[in-house]
Amino acid sequence: MxxxxxxxxxxxxxxxxxxxxxxxxxxxxxxxxxxxxxxxxxxxxxxxxxxxxxxxxxxxxxxxxxxxxxxxxxxxxxxxxxxxxxxxxxxxxxxxxxxxxxxxxxxxxxxxxxxxxxxxxxxxxxxxxxxxxxxxxxxxxxxxxxxxxxxxxxxxxxxxxxxxxxxxHPAADRFPMDVDVSAYRTALEVPDDAPVLAVLPGSRGGEMERIGPIFAETVARLRRAHPDLQVVAPMATAALRARFEVLLAAAGVTGGVNLIDGRSAEAMGAADVVLTASGTATLEAMLLKRPMVVAYRVAPATAWLVRHLRLLKTPYVALPNLLADEALVPEYIQDEATPAAMAQGVQRLLEDRGRAAAMQARFEELHQRLRxxxxxxxxxxxxxxxx
CATH class of the missing domain: 3.40.50.2000 (Glycogen Phosphorylase B;)
Structure with a gap:
């Protein structure tokens, strides 16, 4: 140039x-x-x-x-x-x-x-x-x-x-277009032939308190429906890891969950489906071409103000949906973020490979647009x- x-x-x-x-x-x-x-x-x-x-x-x-x-x-x-x-x-x-x-x-x-x-x-x-x-x-x-x-x-x-x-977006330059899922699984010692779910319930304490219990109960439901499901949950800090361990135990989850320190990109790259809080993780999951379900809750007072003062001017919250200008990925916000709904959203993607493949194809288009x-x-x- x-x-x-x-x-x-x-x-x-x-x-x-x-x-x-x-x-x-x-x-x-x-x-x-x-x-x-x-x-x-x-x-x-x-x-x-x-x-x-x-x-x-x-x-x-x-x-x-x-x-x-x-x-x-x-x-x-x-x-x-x-x-x-x-x-x-x-x-x-x-x-x-x-x-x-x-x-x-x-x-x-x-x-x-x-x-x-x-x-x-x-x-x-x-x-x-x-x-x-x-x-x-x-x-x-x-x-x-x-x-x-x-x-x-x-x-x-x-x-x-x-x-x-x-x-x-610099992240779009940094992430490769082709994702080597097998390499990510090898790095995390996850079996190649098992269904894998990455779970990211947020990187801040407030997020964990609001949606961590819902994510834990969602994991419990999915593990009951899919006993062979391997769950990888990258944690941003030791405190968040300890708290999520408590929440998983309270939800009755006794096995099949691997909590790891950091390494969120590897965890998502290894997954068949990603369950994540809304935020930058949704962009990384999209760049990794991983089908995802997005959920988020804010404090009730904040939600009331946003709703009644009409502060939010967009129809979507998840970045992939904002980029695509359509409901490309399921997003469950506030009262819609229930364990039953979120588990159902994940199950659809685990069981309907055509739906998952169509989502991945759109992710590739969006990656190219940002690269x-x-x-x-x-x-x-x-x-x-x-x-």
Whole structure:
């Protein structure tokens, strides 16, 4: 690819707020460095971005604060960091400022920098297309260009006349098109000839408390219907593993479940069917071409507000359904997320191979749509914004 027409960049400011953003930032830094030898990067990032060449002014953990109480407790420090970056990049403006995700931190910084004449790019759209759509007006004041991972996000920004580039999803570049299920099973020591279910009841404590019991009871029902069913359940933390063990025992599950630490992609890759909480795991399951059933529950008060204030603007929750714009995978949300319904959804996919194969074929199409060479496309969009 010829980059000779691009204006040479000398200094790029870039801020990521968590490890997923660090992964995106590392790929983008490498792509920009290939295009602009000698360019310097400074801001906030983690191990991946630092290894790629970022001078990180603060540890990544400075911004990795989850939950309202935690944010309030750390707010004075977060504001000091943001003000420091604002003054630093205003006094010595970079060619461009790139905020990666962390919208509560980055969009406010981007808006102030843009008002002072600094070009700004935001990488990873907030879920403004799904809820609180009025946020688009603040975003429009903050960014010279939005980079989105998903095509329907770009369409939303285009409708609101915000400059946008759909760059594709880096995970779609990372996951192979052809999935070697046998290799995944060998890695996890799962029999090749057994039916396998991967169960992912969420990666946070609140999720486990709301839907863990339902997932455990679903596993119990499926094990009764299919005594040879092998269940692999990757757990994000030791605490979640211990809690799910208790829930499985309470549901009467005494065998056939292998709880493992992490390794969620391997667990899903080894499975005939995936039962997962809504979230990023649905994207990975889709990229692994694994038929899936998706379930989710939020706190009752949150569900009431979303329903009565009509905050949710999309007909689906699961990412594969949003991408396909149809009910491609069964999703059971709130009161619909019952063990009976979820077990039935899994059984249909275990027993009807035609249904499962049709779902896998659509997953392959969606994978191709997201597989765009995200790092290079993001770098090209940044160049376009600067030039």
């Amino acid at each position: 010829d980059h000779s027409d691009a204006i040479p960049m000398q200094r790029v400011a870039i801020v990521a707020g968590e490890l997923s953003g660090d992964l995106l930032g590392a790929g983008l830094i490498r792509a920009l460095a290939r295009r602009h030898p000698g360019v310097r990067f400074e801001g906030i990032g983690g191990p991946g971005m630092r290894a790629a060449g970022l001078d990180s002014l603060y540890p990544l953990e400075t911004l990795s604060v989850m939950g309202l109480v935690e944010v309030l407790r750390h707010l004075p420090r977060l504001l000091r960091v943001r003000n420091d970056l604002l003054e630093r990049f205003s006094a010595n403006p970079p060619d461009v400022f790139i905020g990666i995700d962390a919208p509560d931190f980055n969009l406010g910084l981007e808006r102030r920098l843009r008002a002072r004449g600094v070009r700004t790019v935001h990488y990873v759209s907030p879920s403004v297309w799904a809820w609180r759509q009025a946020r688009i007006h603040g975003i429009a004041r903050s960014v010279d260009r939005m980079l989105t991972l998903l095509p329907f996000e770009a369409a939303f920004y285009e409708r609101h006349h915000v400059p946008v580039t759909f760059v594709g 765009r060479g995200a790092d290079e496309r993001a770098a090209e969009a940044v160049e376009h914004t600067v030039g």
